[in-house]
Amino acid sequence: MQELRFRQVHLDFHTSEAIEGIGAAFSPEAFAATLERAHVNSINIFARGHHGWIYYDSERFPEQRHPHLTSDLLGQQLQACHRHGITAPIYVSVQIDNHLADRHPEWRVREADGRLQGAGPYDAGFGKLLCLNSPYVSDWLEPFVQEILERFEVDGMWFDIVDARDCSCAYCKAGMLAGGIDPCDKRQRMGYAQAVLERFMARMTTLVHARVPDALIFYNAGHVGPRHRGMLPNFTHLELESLPSGWGYPHYAITQRYARTLGIVNVGMTGKFHTLWGDFSSYKNPAALQYECFRMLALASKCCVGDQLLPSGALDPTTYELLEPVYASVEAKEPWCHGVEPRVEIGVITPEAFDETVNRREMDLGSIMGCNRMLEEGGYQFDIIDGEGDLSAYRLLILPDKVPVGGALRDKLDAYLAAGGALIASFASGMNREQSAFALDALGVRLTGEGPRDAEGHLARGRIYRNYDFAEYVRPRSELGADLPCVEHVAYLRGMQIAADDDTVVLADIVPTHFDRSYQHWCSHRQAPSCGVASQPAITQRDRVIYFSSPVFKQYSYQAPRWCRELVLAAVRRILPDPLVELRNAPTGLLATLNRQPAEARDILHLLYYVPERRGEAFDVIEDIVPLHDVGVSVRCDRVVSSVRTVPEGEALDFEQTDGCVSFTLPRLVGHQMIECK
Numbered sequence: 262m263q264e265l266r267f268r269q270v271h272l273d274f275h276t277s278e279a280i281e282g283i284g285a286a287f288s289p290e291a292f293a294a295t296l297e298r299a300h301v302n303s304i305n306i307f308a309r310g311h312h313g314w315i316y317y318d319s320e321r322f323p324e325q326r327h328p329h330l331t332s333d334l335l336g337q338q339l340q341a342c343h344r345h346g347i348t349a350p351i352y353v354s355v356q357i358d359n360h361l362a363d364r365h366p367e368w369r370v371r372e373a374d375g376r377l378q379g380a381g382p383y384d385a386g387f388g389k390l391l392c393l394n395s396p397y398v399s400d401w402l403e404p405f406v407q408e409i410l411e412r413f414e415v416d417g418m419w420f421d422i423v424d425a426r427d428c429s430c431a432y433c434k435a436g437m438l439a440g441g442i443d444p445c446d447k448r449q450r451m452g453y454a455q456a457v458l459e460r461f462m463a464r465m466t467t468l469v470h471a472r473v474p475d476a477l478i479f480y481n482a483g484h485v486g487p488r489h490r491g492m493l494p495n496f497t498h499l500e501l502e503s504l505p506s507g508w509g510y511p512h513y514a515i516t517q518r519y520a521r522t523l524g525i526v527n528v529g530m531t532g533k534f535h536t537l538w539g540d541f542s543s544y545k546n547p548a549a550l551q552y553e554c555f556r557m558l559a560l561a562s563k564c565c566v567g568d569q570l571l572p573s574g575a576l577d578p579t580t581y582e583l584l585e586p587v588y589a590s591v592e593a594k595e596p597w598c599h600g601v602e603p604r605v606e607i608g609v610i611t612p613e614a615f616d617e618t619v620n621r622r623e624m625d626l627g628s629i630m631g632c633n634r635m636l637e638e639g640g641y642q643f644d645i646i647d648g649e650g651d652l653s654a655y656r657l658l659i660l661p662d663k664v665p666v667g668g669a670l671r672d673k674l675d676a677y678l679a680a681g682g683a684l685i686a687s688f689a690s691g692m693n694r695e696q697s698a699f700a701l702d703a704l705g706v707r708l709t710g711e712g713p714r715d716a717e718g719h720l721a722r723g724r725i726y727r728n729y730d731f732a733e734y735v736r737p738r739s740e741l742g743a744d745l746p747c748v749e750h751v752a753y754l755r756g757m758q759i760a761a762d763d764d765t766v767v768l769a770d771i772v773p774t775h776f777d778r779s780y781q782h783w784c785s786h787r788q789a790p791s792c793g794v795a796s797q798p799a800i801t802q803r804d805r806v807i808y809f810s811s812p813v814f815k816q817y818s819y820q821a822p823r824w825c826r827e828l829v830l831a832a833v834r835r836i837l838p839d840p841l842v843e844l845r846n847a848p849t850g851l852l853a854t855l856n857r858q859p860a861e862a863r864d865i866l867h868l869l870y871y872v873p874e875r876r877g878e879a880f881d882v883i884e885d886i887v888p889l890h891d892v893g894v895s896v897r898c899d900r901v902v903s904s905v906r907t908v909p910e911g912e913a914l915d916f917e918q919t920d921g922c923v924s925f926t927l928p929r930l931v932g933h934q935m936i937e938c939k
Contacts, residue, residue, distance in 0.1 A: 262497050263416050263477050265526050266303035266348060267595050268588045269565035270296070271419075273538055275310035275354075275387070276327065280572045283327050284316070284334040287574030289341035296347055299581040300588035303348040305419045306338045307570075308409055310352075311387040313360025321408050322401070325360055334574060339413055350417030350477050351409055353402075355391075357422045361401065362389035368397040371430040373447070378426065393423075393461040394432045403468060410472040417477025417497070418469050423462070424482040425454035433457070448617075455488075462495035485516045487614035487647040490523060499527040500565065505553065506880045507537045510873050511630040511818075513553075517560045518633065518645040519611060521603060529557035532567035533580050536879070539569055544579060548932070549883035550587050552871035555933040558598045559854040559867035564591055593909045597865045597935055601856035604864065606841050607636065607643035607833075608655035612663045614647035615694075628662035631818030631825075638849040639830045642841045648673065657683045657836050660690035661814040662723070666700045667693055678703050678806065683836040685829070687809035688723060688757055705765035705803030706810075710758040713777055721777070722755045723812045725819060730778040731755040732788035735799045735811060735824065737769040742831040749791050750824035756811035758797065765803040769828065770795035771810065800828065807832045839922075842866065845893030851930075855896065863939035865908070866896055868930055889930040896923045898938055908937045 276283055296304060309315045314327035317335040335351070342349040359380075362369055370378040370390040380388035391397050409415065427450055437444045437453050444450060462480055469476050478497045485501050499520050503513035513529055520527045531553040535543035554564045568580055611629045618624045629645065636643050636659075644655070648670050652658060658677065660666075664686070666674060678684060684703065691701040698708055712722045713731060721731040733756065734749040749772050761767055773796050774789040776782050784790065801808045809829070817825040842853050852869040870889055873881035902923050905916040914936070916925035923938055 262475050263348060265477065265498055265528065265563060267563045267598070268301050268591055269303040269305070269528060269563065270301050270584075271305045271352075271530060271565050271567045272307065273310075273567065273569040274307035274316065275312055275539065275569075276314065276572050277312060278314065278328050281329040283330045283572055284574035285331045286571075287332065287334060287337065289337050292338060292576060293341040293345040293347065295576045295578065295581050296342070297345055299585045300592050301347065301581075301584070303350070304342060305350050305352050306335060306342075307352045308335055309354055309358070309405070311354050311357040311359065311422075313354075313358035313362075317412075319405075319408060321404055336413065343414060348416040350419045350479075351413065351415060352419045352421060353406065353409070355402065355420050355423045356393065356426070357387050357389065358391060359387045359389055361397065362391060365397065367431070368392060368395040369430065370426045370428040373427070373429045373445075373450070375429070378428070390426060392426065392428050392430050392432060394428065394436060394457045395430060396432075398461060398464075403465075406465065406468060407472075410469065415473045415476055417479070419479055419481070420465065421481045423458070423480040425451060425458040427451055427454060459492060459495075462492060466495045485520050487519070487611065489520075490647065490649065493523060493525060496525065499523070499525055500530055501527060501562070502530045504530075504532045504534070504537055504567070505549075505873075506532075506535070510881060511633060512626075513556070514560065514637070515611070515626065515629050515633050515645055517557070517562050518609075518643065519647070521561050522644050522646055522650065527562050528565050529553075529560070529562040530565040530567060533583060534567070534569075538567065541569065541571070542577070544583055546882060546884045547583060547587070548871060548886050550583060551590075551886075551932055552869060552883055554587050554591055555867075555869055556852070558591065558594060559852065559856075559869060559933075561598075561601050561603050561856055564588075594935060597858065597908050597937060598856075599858075600860055601858050601865065603642070603644065604841055604855040604857050605642045605644050606655065606837060607641055607657045607659060608646045608652060609633070609636070609643055609659045609661065610648045610664050611645050612661060615663070615665050625815075627815040627818040628812065629814070631814035631816070632659060632661040634821075635814070635817055635826045635829050636833075637852055638826060639833065640840070640842050640844045640851075640853050641833065641837075642855050652677045652682065653680065655682070657685065657833065660684065660686040662688040662690060662812045664690040665694040665696075666691050671700055674701060675703070681805075683805035685807045685809075685832055685836070687814060688812040691808070703803065703806045704801075704808045705762045705806065706759045706798070706801055706808055707762065708757065709760045709797070712755060712758045716779070722757060723815070725754060728778055728786070729753045729788040732774060734772040734774070734791045735769055735828070736772050736795065737800070737828060738767065740766070741768045741800065741828060742834065744827045744831060745824055750822070751788065752799075752811045752816065753788075753820060753822070754812050754816050756799070756809075759810050761798045761801045762803070765798075765801045767798045767801055768807070768832075769798070769800035771797045771799045800832070802835070805836060807835065839897065841897045843895040845895075847889065847892050851889065851892070853894075861939075863937050864896065864898060866894065866936040866938065867933065868892065868894075868927065868936070869933045870930055871932060886932045890928065892927045892930055894925055894927060894936070896938055897921055898923050902938050905936060905938050908935045
């Protein structure tokens with residue numbers, strides 16, 4: 262396989278036929294020199310974009326060569342990059358091609374009601390989706406990819422917009438009927454769509470590797486998650502597209518903490534844009550680009566920054582002036598970032614692995630995002646997992662809010678706990694899939710009722726209501742620690758109605774409101790006040806298992822009430838009093854990650870402090886870097902440490918090692934600092 266580089270650019274080039282002079286200002290040497298100055302060592306370049314136009318002199322499909330292309334742009338870009346030692350995987354838009362979609366409407370994805378899926382005839386934008394089960398693949402796409410492989414020296418193929426689509430075109434309908442699948446059942450249609458997707462990937466990977474055995478191959482669908490596990494044989498690596506201005510800052514963390522457990526190399530992808538793709542002449546704040554790239558390193562990933570080539574073919578110099586100092590720093594840090602293995606103590610089983618939402622774009626990721634944020638703010642080292650692999654590597658497992666337990670997973674969790682493991686679960690986690698009973702006996706609680714329903718007949722538990730109609734109050738007992746006063750804290754989302762078993766300890770109580778809010782009775786602007794009398798347990802503990810009846814992780818993602826985080830972290834401390842990393846004199850926004858380089862026999866601690874702020878209505882930005890001083894750190898090491906120093910600077914730090922714990926103080930932190938313990 263080609264080497265996967267640390268400093269990549271993804272160079273979009275979706276260019277309209279209404280613009281002339283495509284590539285007229287392209288200079289091969291200027292192109293490569295600009296990349297070299299910015300320390301870029303890999304760039305994805307375009308064979309064909311979403312408009313459907315091809316950017317080289319295609320012999321098989323000359324009618325789709327961009328009508329105003331002035332040169333064999335792709336070939337010249339590729340040769341220039343290779344002369345300067347820059348790898349250049351080739352981008353192909355797969356399921357979006359406006360030109361082909363207009364010429365072959367029979368190849369388009371169709372909704373169940375017969376409408377064409379995606380952009381309409383008068384929409385100002387692409388998105389006319391092509392079906393991977395239609396002759397489009399054999400009649401057009403495969404010959405096109407074959408031409409690329411035969412014509413160019415290919416480093417890799419970057420296939421974009423490749424996903425399972427709910428399609429009822431003539432080809433899919435016939436295929437479903439032939440396979441005994443009911444095309445009227447949406448779930449069965451999506452199952453068939455997933456099978457079509459996997460067949461397509463296997464077919465395309467075989468085609469590419471038959472010609473270029475070491476080519477990089479990636480299929481992009483915009484989000485990497487548990488569904489990728491079964492498709493990994495078709496990928497050489499994973500790329501995590503996650504522009505914070507569109508996905509939000511938490512998104513990359515939850516995808517990378519999962520992707521890195523799959524045993525495959527991966528790349529994080531952000532953008533240089535102030536907003537999203539195609540935002541010409543906009544530039545991300547330098548501090549934001551630093552944070553996004555350095556966070557990729559901290560989470561054991563490589564870096565990619567999205568850009569968009571101007572129609573003239575000239576790179577925007579301001580973009581690469583922005584990128585240059587960031588990638589220079591990445592290059593200096595690479596020796597401490599290659600071949601790393603994250604050191605972790607907690608495994609968080611993601612609800613995404615069990616989400617039966619037919620349209621994955623509608624999945625609720627709030628619970629896993631809330632859990633990720635809490636643990637990062639607590640300084641803990643953790644993976645996000647799907648429950649498929651070995652659980653014994655984790656001292657603690659967390660099941661946030663809606664992880665159903667049954668069959669093989671229940672047996673694995675029982676065995677894990679019997680071997681001395683520990684568990685924290687909340688809300689519907691640990692229940693059967695129907696949420697009618699608890700399936701994990703180790704929780705030590707039982708369901709006593711389904712709770713109230715709202716005016717539309719929906720169960721109120723776990724649902725968000727604008728005026729907190731079904732809120733309740735959580736009152737911690739002293740056993741859970743002193744970080745919060747033992748007073749009532751409002752839980753805006755209704756929890757499960759439970760009782761504790763006789764051998765289960767109650768750590769906090771639920772205190773109901775006087776009444777649930779409705780047109781018949783309400784008080785003030787939102788939820789009614791507490792009635793003052795506890796009605797059931799809120800938090801329980803049985804041996805090394807702690808349960809929260811409230812959906813604390815979803816609530817923290819939604820509104821970030823401090824009590825949610827403090828009680829969860831207090832529960833973690835009860836089970837893990839000796840974490841891998843402890844921070845002192847540090848704000849909760851300081852991100853700490855711990856990686857090991859086995860080949861170099863050293864641990865690398867990353868500390869990052871950048872503060873996202875909601876300055877506009879649409880998304881968070883980072884602009885200012887606020888220095889921190891005298892940050893105290895303790896790192897658990899399983900060997901004798903002879904030196905602690907900042908890297909790549911090489912400044913030695915005084916330290917003490919006692920009972921396997923290395924303690925030191927970092928005098929000054931400005932944005933990002935790596936610390937080597939060797």
